[in-house]
Amino acid sequence: MEDDDAAPHLPMDILYKIPTHISDPASLARLASSCKFWRNLIKDPAFLERLRRRHRDHGFTPSLLLGFFYQDKKRSSSGLWKYYIDKTRCLAPSFMRMSELSHFVGSKSARNAIKPLSLETFIPDLGASLNFYKPIASQDNFLVLRRQSEVATPNGQALNDLLCVCNPLTGETFEIPSHRYVPPDHYALFVTNDVNIYGCMSQSFQLTGIWIKKGDRFICECYSSKTGTWTRSQGVPHLMHGLYLVSSSATASGGVIHWLCGSWKQMSLTHVATLHIGNMELSYLELPPEAKRNKAPVLGSSADGGILLLIVQGLQMLLWKHSNALGTDSSSWVLSERIDMRSSLPQRVATLGIRAKVRLEMFRGKSGTVVLWIDEEGLFVFSLSDRSMRRIDSAHVTKKYFLCPYEIDWLSCLAITNLVVDGSLSLDAERQKTQGRWRTLMGRNLATNGAS
Template sequence: MEDDYAAPHLPTDIMYKIPAHISDPASLARLASSCKFWRDLIKDPTFLDRLRRQHRDHAFTPSLLLGFFLQDKKHHIDKTRCLAPSFVPISELSRFVGSKSARNAIEPLSLETFIPGLGASLNFYKPFASQDNFLVLCRQLKVDNGQDMKDVLCVCNPLTGETFEIPHHRYVPPNHYVLFVTNDVDSYGRVSQSFQLTAIFWLKKAKSFVCVCYSSKTGTWTRAEGEPELMPDLYLVSCSAAASGGVIHWLCGTSEQMSLTHVATLHIENMGLSYLELPPEAKRIKIPVLANSADGGILLLFMQGLEMSLWKHTGALGSDSSSSWVLSEKIDMRSSLPQRVATLGSRAKVRLEMFGGKSGVVVLRVIGEGLFLFSLSDGSMREIDSVTKDYFLCPYEIDWLSCLAITNLVVDGSLSQDVERKKAQDRWRTLMGMNLATNGAS
């Protein structure tokens, strides 16, 4: 075997500059996996700090979306057929170009592919939230002679193979679960992750929020102090929410105008509410979607006919002014959609399902055609499903720091036994699909 420390035959100053020009996490992972020289350089705290500042100004990074965890809703209803959630890598999706598409022949991967031993223990669970490598699964059970329901929760990390059983909370199933992940660095520079799972209850009559939070550090649920009330005359559009950095954004409208008017932001730490007025163009739209960008900003995406508009909020949170929104991009979707849909024009039924603010990918449901994945970064379209099945669908979007952390785990000998290191490598390569070379450093 060649010396893993062997460095490329280039001037030292040039070698140190090369990684600084790479912002794509999959490319950095490939470089870090090639030899110890690059790995040690990329793991250096000075490089990571510089890369973090660079990434905050970076645009969409499509490779952050590794794929989708999904479950067929019909199988979920049929208790005799419902299996654990499965995974479809982005690298396996057929590229769709206008009226032509190669049909998918995908056999979704079982969750047991990444976390051996789960098997039937996660049957009947549905995926419904993910953040920076972690995936939240939920199953509802009837209690008290079938009169009430309770949630059974599980959080897992398919990249590391970890599974966390979450204790029951004593509340009825909430309106939302939101996952917040924190990268923790100890005094030795080692990166680990902790998470907070927040259950949001929306009290319609009181128009107020109640939150209970589970911390992976304490292993307990606690109820947040305070029950903030929504501003008078506003109603909540609960189907469109975006969460990041301890805040959750919802779209709101007024009953008087019967249209969307604001983004309401709930700050979990102090249970405070702030508001942001929507741009006038968005107030006439029925179903826009929200997302958080890589730099922590708010993104708003909506369709008008077959034209997609992307807006970004550039001001501080709490500045209630529509002038702080900037139109980032307008995209004509006619050349990307199936020809039959494009010819219908404004009569076509295209619905925005999900929007990944870091990766810049949008899930579209085209009525009569199926689910499609559109990339705002390069304009490509991929087919998720060519039929009209209905899924519990959860995008698996990772963070670039987490990406490098698991790369270090795979290749630097942190795992004491070779067999465990090999398992970690296999999980990593399976999830990344074609985004990562199969020959890593040993």
Template sequence: MEEEEAPNLPLDIIYQIPKYISDPASLARAASSCKLWRGVIKDPAFLDGLKTRHLDHGFTSSLLLGFFYQDSAEAPEHLWQHHKDKTRCMAPSFTPTSELLPFTGRREGYNSARPLSLGAFILGIGSSLNFYEPVASQDSFLVLCRHSKDPEGHCRADTVRVCNPLTGEVFRLPNLPYKPPDHYALLVADDNSLDGRVTQSFQLVAIWIKGKRFIYIYYCSKTRSWWRPANFRELMAGLYLVSTPAAASHGRIHWLCGCWKSWSLSHVVTLHVDGEELSYLELPSEVKRSKTPLLGNSADGGLMLLLMKGLHMSLWKHNGKPGNGSSNWVHSEMIDMTSSLPMRVLKMHAIAKVRLESFRGKSGAVVLWIEGEGLFLFSLSDRSLRKIDNEHVTKKYLFCPYEIDWLSCLAFTNLVDGLLPLDAGREKAQRRWRTLLAKNIPKSIKA
């Protein structure tokens, strides 16, 4: 819409249109097109309603922008040579979701698009992030970790960075005071500043599991320091932790637990980071019989369980707070995967091996590993299947899905945090946005 062009629709109708846009990228593009749309979307009442609508809307596939991974296919000695003479950047790479090939049932070649370096979003970072691996992400933030050893071969404490590829920020955390943890978890919160702006803060939690005891410290972006709790809790007698990915949100970190007596799944254990306590939630009986369920968070931050039963994916959601009992688990959906999976897998049926690797609740993105076929991205939003057909991602088998949230999307286009003071700054922001989405959007106009 041109700036001087009068709208052809009544204003009361125009003000209602954004309420029916379910895709954050489309909403950002609409806001960038003219002052009228930007004014509608900047309205505080609309933004407050957007938060509530996001909780009720379910999955929005465009919130998953892609995958970060570290390409370490070369020999370490070769990499160190490059590191010393600074002739090559080995910062983590990025593959946009939009570049993934739709799966058509046959073996495609590798994606023609060349993976992007993290330096494409954060200028000047270059080789300063050589050998860092992506270990966690949450709501636009990405955690990078570098492991190293001393001359005797003993592990040194990890060096950790947290960055936001959308905004170009890099947080250089003080070195961990202890040896590498067993888990990293990232917790992101929305904050309101004194002038009414919406900002984000984060906690990075490093966790060691020593026997039955949860030992952890966490870094807070507000205090800019590591914090060690006064007490550490022990796992309830008779239970053991299952080696599956943890789910983190709203100040809590969740793991699946098994029972030693029955040697089967039994509970979800939740670590309340600030409260320094553990709580337990019994699993539904059908999930207890499953061997490889995946624990995650739904769009509203609640717990979800995904499991494969033959060639069907089953979704369970917990309606309530952790510790409320198994009666609050609801079997929300059963998805028939036969129309999506490769033909070779369909022929194998009962002996086909399909493993759930990761799940992102806001976008509804599920990463699957299929024996003999590789990695796939399945969308719960539109039921599409895409091949993660990048040789190094498949071989290295270490990658981190990168998902944003609604407010990050709008803040990035200067709708929440206010317009940047310089046009050059706005252009850099738009350039990062277009690179992450691998798409072009209209440049922001002057206010």
């Protein structure tokens, strides 16, 4: 556009409709950075609110996943700590951007030689404060880091966890006081968008630790960023008699946590158990028959808060969605997609057919991102949205080490940062830093030259 102040030469009613048809956050940000007309239209609170309502209903948005935080396996060696006398050296988690993972098509894959970023890139002057912390959870811009305390009980059990929650986009860190108990079985993070009396938006979070006693009793303690304290939840719900919990497959969203459950009698998966944190109640949903015969499905939460179930059968991937309106039995599931992965997998794996060993590791339902472990090949990222496959080819990441997908709530990003790509106004120091972090996180997904 020749003049940043000039409006495009189209009827105004058409111009106002154009941004409403954009669902990709990177494209929306690029449009906002092109000229003041689009920027002012997208910054309008009414437009953002309409976009937010529409966002609850749309499908997968791949660019919500900016990348992966992980703790380098060489850095996390149990004997490494004592060899570093210089405690100012930063050994915080590293970050791999999705935009820089090499694409994989059949038997062809480019190698990625780009050096991963450090968390210190987004939060300067960390020093040794987050050394050896491992990313364990993320939601809507926030990242939870954990390191087991070096202090132990007489029987060798760790006394507590050292915890930190940070926001790489804003550069904030929140030190979480230790809770009084031994490390929990699970941590879950819940993020809430808050609007004050002046209409300004901010975010608060709740970090929840869950202890599963004797395999069927749930004890819960929650830390609130608003109060700065841990609170023990009332009630100790018990799992339904005859069921056992598959603790490795859990997903948290909207104040609830879902787990897969199996039956001791049938020795197979039968239900999804949902723990409602607010009232500490458990509810159950029967799985579809195909999932009951599968040994390793994974759960996810959709953009609208629904439950998603992903299954691998041979070289096919099945996506099931739960319809709340249909009840709690297996008929309430709908087979949404059946995806043939043969054209995306390595040629050797595709040739093996049903003998190939492909296992689901992680699933993020908002972005539609699946992490796969393929025997003798390594870790791959598969997109349910465009069927693309990328290789996680960092030499220091394996399935045995902490790898945490980093998804953002891009509507809140646009509202909170007042469009960090906006270059039309003079920026204060903090806003300039936020703009730099946004572009660094987005990588090649976002143009590096803002409008002026």
